[in-house]
Amino acid sequence: MLYQRVRxxxxxxxxxxxxxxxxxxxRRGIRWRxxxxxxxxxxxxxxHQDYLAAGADLLRTNTFGLNGRIYLNVFKNPAHMAHIGxxxxxxxxxxxxxxxxALAREARGRSGRDDVPIAGVISPLExxxxxxxxxxxxxxxxxxxxxxxxLASGCDLLLLEAFGTDRETRAAVDAAADTHHPFWASFAVxxxxxxxxxxxxxxxxxxxxxxxxxxxxxTAAPLADVLRAHPVLARLGQPTxxxxxxxxxDPPSWKFEFHPQFAELPDPRAxxxxxxxxxxxxAIVGAWCGATPEHIAALRREVxxx
Amino acid sequence: MAERFYxxxxxxxxxxxxxxxxxAIGTEILRRDVTxxxxxxxxxxxxxxxxxxxxxxxxxxxxxxxxxxxxxxxxLSHFCDEAHMQRVGRPGLIDRPxxxxxxxxxxxxxxxxxxxxNRPVAIAGAITTLExxxxxxxxxxxxxxxxxxxxxxxILADAGCDLVLVETVNxxxxxxxxxxxxxxxxxxxxxxxxxxEEGRLFTGETMAQAAAAxxxxxxxxxxxNCAPPLDxxxxxxxxxxxxxxxxxxxxxxxxxxxxxxxxxxxxxxAGYVVEAQRWRDLGATVLGGCCGTTPEHIAALARTFxxx
Numbered sequence: 001m002l003y004q005r006v007r008x009x010x011x012x013x014x015x016x017x018x019x020x021x022x023x024x025x026x027r028r029g030i031r032w033r034x035x036x037x038x039x040x041x042x043x044x045x046x047x048h049q050d051y052l053a054a055g056a057d058l059l060r061t062n063t064f065g066l067n068g069r070i071y072l073n074v075f076k077n078p079a080h081m082a083h084i085g086x087x088x089x090x091x092x093x094x095x096x097x098x099x100x101x102a103l104a105r106e107a108r109g110r111s112g113r114d115d116v117p118i119a120g121v122i123s124p125l126e127x128x129x130x131x132x133x134x135x136x137x138x139x140x141x142x143x144x145x146x147x148x149x150x151l152a153s154g155c156d157l158l159l160l161e162a163f164g165t166d167r168e169t170r171a172a173v174d175a176a177a178d179t180h181h182p183f184w185a186s187f188a189v190x191x192x193x194x195x196x197x198x199x200x201x202x203x204x205x206x207x208x209x210x211x212x213x214x215x216x217x218x219t220a221a222p223l224a225d226v227l228r229a230h231p232v233l234a235r236l237g238q239p240t241x242x243x244x245x246x247x248x249x250d251p252p253s254w255k256f257e258f259h260p261q262f263a264e265l266p267d268p269r270a271x272x273x274x275x276x277x278x279x280x281x282x283a284i285v286g287a288w289c290g291a292t293p294e295h296i297a298a299l300r301r302e303v304x305x306x
Numbered sequence: 307m308a309e310r311f312y313x314x315x316x317x318x319x320x321x322x323x324x325x326x327x328x329x330a331i332g333t334e335i336l337r338r339d340v341t342x343x344x345x346x347x348x349x350x351x352x353x354x355x356x357x358x359x360x361x362x363x364x365x366x367x368x369x370x371x372x373x374x375x376x377x378x379x380x381x382l383s384h385f386c387d388e389a390h391m392q393r394v395g396r397p398g399l400i401d402r403p404x405x406x407x408x409x410x411x412x413x414x415x416x417x418x419x420x421x422x423x424n425r426p427v428a429i430a431g432a433i434t435t436l437e438x439x440x441x442x443x444x445x446x447x448x449x450x451x452x453x454x455x456x457x458x459x460x461i462l463a464d465a466g467c468d469l470v471l472v473e474t475v476n477x478x479x480x481x482x483x484x485x486x487x488x489x490x491x492x493x494x495x496x497x498x499x500x501x502x503e504e505g506r507l508f509t510g511e512t513m514a515q516a517a518a519a520x521x522x523x524x525x526x527x528x529x530x531n532c533a534p535p536l537d538x539x540x541x542x543x544x545x546x547x548x549x550x551x552x553x554x555x556x557x558x559x560x561x562x563x564x565x566x567x568x569x570x571x572x573x574x575x576a577g578y579v580v581e582a583q584r585w586r587d588l589g590a591t592v593l594g595g596c597c598g599t600t601p602e603h604i605a606a607l608a609r610t611f612x613x614x
Contacts, residue, residue, distance in 0.1 A: 031341045033566050074564045076440045076476075076508050083503065084534060086563035129385050129394075191393060196386060222394065250396040251384035252343040253376050253406060254565070258384075259343060263396045 002117040002156040003182045006058065007214065010239045010283050014303050017243055017286025018051035019296045021062040022260035027292065032259055034092070035066055037099045044100075048107030050293040052116060055300030059108060061100040063121045064161060065128065067147060068093040070257040073126075097147060101154035119159040119184070120151030122172055127258050128188060128220060129249075131164040131197035140171035145178065152179040160208075162220040162288070164188035164196030169204040177211040184284075186217035186243065193228030196220070201232045209236050219243040219288045227278050241284020246271060246291040262290035272298035311418075312428040312468040312494060315367055319527060319552040319591055324611040327368045327471075327556055327594025328361035329604045331432070333567040335372075337600065342566070345376055347409040348402075354410070358417030360601040362427055365608025366594070369418060370432035370471050371410045377458055378403050379436050379446075404461055407431075411465035430471035430496065431462030433484075439474035439500065439532065442509045448483050455487035463493045473498040473596075474532040476508040478519045485523035496592070498529035498556070501541030513544035521550045529554040531596045535573060535581040539588075546589045554592020555585040559599055567597055575606035582607055 009015055024047050025036045036044045044062055052059065071089045075081040081089055088095075104118045125143055126133035134140070148158060158176045160183060163169040169185070176183040185208040188196040195201050205216050216238055218229035223244040233240040247265035266274075271287070272295065279285055285303050287295050315325050334357050335342050340350055347354055354372050361369060381399055385391040391399055414429045436454055437444035445451070459470050470493050472484040481497050488495035499507055499516060506512055520528060528549050530538045538557040546553050559578065561568040573581065582593050593611055595603045 026343075031566075032343060071564055074438060074440065074562070076442075076502075080440065080502075084558075084562050086561040086568040089563070127384065129390065130383070131386065190386075190390075245394060248396045249384070249394050250399070251381060253345050253380060253403065254342060257565075261343065 002115065005115065006117050013305060014282060015057045015284045016055060016296065016299055016303050017284065018056035018059050019287055019291035019293060020064070020260060020289045021047050021060070022064060023262050023289040024292055026261045035062055035096055035100065037062065037096050037103065041099065041103060045103050045107045045110070048104055049111050051296055052107065052111040052113050054293040054297035055305070056296055057116065059104050059116055059118045060121050060159060061104045061118065061151065061155065063097055063100045063151065064123045065258040066093055066096055066100065067125050067143060069125050073257070094150065097150050101151060105154065117156035119157050120155030121159050121161050122147050122151065122176065123161045124163055124168055128162050128164065129196070131195070134165040134168040137167045137171050140168045141174055144172045144175035148175040148179050152181040157181060158183040160185040162186055162188040163204070164220070166195065166197070166199045166204045170207055173208045173211045173213065182214050183212065184215040184217065185213040186219045187229065188220035189218050189225050189229040190221065191225050193225060193232065201229055205233050205236055209238055213238065215239040215241065215284060217241040217243055217284055217286070221245055223275060223278060230279070230282070239283035241282045241286065242275070242279045243286035243288045244275060245289060246287045246295055249289070260289055265290055265292065268292070268294040268298035271295055272302045275299065276302035308468040311426050314426040315428050316494070316526060322591055323613050324586070325367050325592050326365055326604060326608045326612050327554065327592055328366040328370055329595030329599035329601060330597050331357065331370060331372045332374060333597045334600060336566055337569065345372055345406050345410065347372055347406045347413060351409065351413055354413045355417050358414050359421040361604055362417055362421035364601040364605035365612055366427065366604050367612070368428045368430050369414045370430045371414045371462070371467065373407050373410045373432050373462070374473070375434050375439070376403055376406055376410070377436065377454065379454060407461050408465045411462060411467055415466050428468040429466065430469050431459065431467035432471045432473055433458055433462070434472070434474045435476055435480055439476060440508065442476040445477060445480055448479065451480060451483045452487055455484050456490055459488050459491045459493055463491050467493065469494040469496060469526070471496045471498065474500045476500055478507065478509070478511045478516045481516060482519050482523055485520055485525045489523060495525040496527040496529055497525045498531040499541070500532045501530050501537050502533070503537050503540065505537070505540035505544040513541060514548040517545060517548040517550060525551060527552040527554055527592055529556065529592055531556045532558050534558065539581070539584055542585055542588050542590060552591045553589060554594070555590050556592070556594035556596045558597035559595070560597065562597070569598055575602045578603050579606045579610050582611065586611065
């Protein structure tokens with residue numbers, strides 16, 4: 001099983017994550033609609049391949065922020081969506097989840113890198129930077145359960161990415177644990193180093209570990225904030241990592257779902273050196289939104305290969 | 307200045323003569339193969355200018371600015387709060403909405419200057435509910451809404467709008483606050499509601515309730531928009547007998563395919579005019595188009611209904 005190869009790396013050499021697909025697609029001028037997977041699927045596959053060429057040890061599916069809510073939220077209710085919406089919106093997210101897994105696998109095959117595991121990304125159901133909009137546990141558990149089951153069948157592990165509230169972390173963790181698939185948990189942190197919601201990172205991360213999370217990552221914030229959070233994770237006895245924001249969020253003036261547009265990207269070499277210098281002892285190294293294949297390649301030069 | 311352009315149109319409204327509103331802005335940007343991830347007022351002004359000019363040439367009496375949902379709140383909705391925006395957001399984001407609002411008005415004014423000749427064409431600052439237009443459950447409280455509407459409408463007035471068009475409104479409460487804010491700023495207002503299939507507001511309130519509540523705020527027109535033509539017709543049947551002011555209709559055609567639009571040929575311009583005749587028969591004076599409509603739809607309306 002591919003995941004076992006990654007697990008064996010813990011304690012010997014850091015694992016380098018790939019970069020974001022959505023932010024890179026937007027940077028390349030692709031219109032951000034349907035996660036790029038209908039009109040621009042070849043471009044999405046190309047981005048995966050570019051991250052592999054840059055030296056990533058793990059490939060993430062293009063499923064960050066992908067769930068049925070991103071379509072339903074812009075209608076009054078399901079009946080209104082059926083009345084004025086395009087045909088097929090009700091199950092579009094499910095179809096795109098399947099497509100994302102297929103594209104990641106296709107890119108891996110084309111790159112001749114069948115040794116690289118694919119992580120199925122599960123993310124907050126509402127906007128990643130709006131913890132106040134996180135659903136209650138029951139709704140989140142049900143929705144994350146469906147996503148986890150769907151991704152688990154085609155992925156080598158699940159990555160719960162950038163969770164910023166305690167209740168939704170628990171819901172996603174329970175959903176992932178119930179698939180009996182290996183899973184990692186990453187947390188969106190705030191300036192204090194706690195969850196973005198202000199709730200305790202230690203409490204949420206401990207719950208993830210108790211339910212079987214095999215690694216913990218601090219993410220979705222500037223490097224300084226991620227580094228403030230990391231020691232909390234490191235105390236829990238599992239492999240840990242950092243994946244800081246790379247550049248600055250530059251959202252659209254239209255009010256739709258999370259739109260991965262980032263600006264003022266740092267110089268790749270300087271970014272990689274700064275990240276590596278600050279996270280020399282972590283088992284996992286990566287970069288969150290804004291990072292490009294050039295940033296991952298620069299990190300590869302700083303992070304020893306296994 | 308505002309009266310120079312809007313005064314003659316107000317006279318037509320009061321006389322029950324048709325006034326032609328323009329068609330879609332956002333979906334027309336898409337149809338011209340430009341993303342609407344941003345309003346493009348600052349990044350692709352030539353696209354916005356050209357589509358406004360196309361609507362003037364089509365015969366529109368009123369141009370709506372490319373400012374739907376453009377507000378400080380929209381940008382802030384992508385962050386935890388303003389402090390978070392400053393920490394992880396691009397510098398200057400908080401000032402971008404006002405810059406884009408002003409640029410949008412300037413583009414509409416310029417299109418009028420280039421294309422309208424001596425014809426009076428009014429510029430309507432187009433705004434919508436402060437939260438998502440189809441989600442009355444997200445609406446802010448009245449005090450917060452009043453503050454934000456006064457600020458938004460104040461910018462539009464200062465930038466050169468002749469009236470404000472508050473569109474796709476989903477509740478009586480927010481409509482009243484927006485109309486009151488316009489009155490406070492001193493800009494004429496048109497209030498457009500999005501009707502459901504039964505001709506009610508998305509809150510379940512009736513058109514009669516909406517018309518009664520707005521009477522004290524004195525908008526110049528109450529309209530229906532951003533629903534299929536048949537839903538608007540049902541809504542107009544409820545609204546027209548109750549409205550204390552002029553009424554109007556500008557439905558969408560096609561299907562919402564978030565974050566974009568699916569264009570269909572269900573209502574080509576000739577068929578759209580057939581629908582519009584039904585609205586006229588019920589007394590509607592403002593006729594235009596919402597998402598999915600094009601300059602060709604507006605040209606067909608103008609040829610058929612605008613007094614020569």
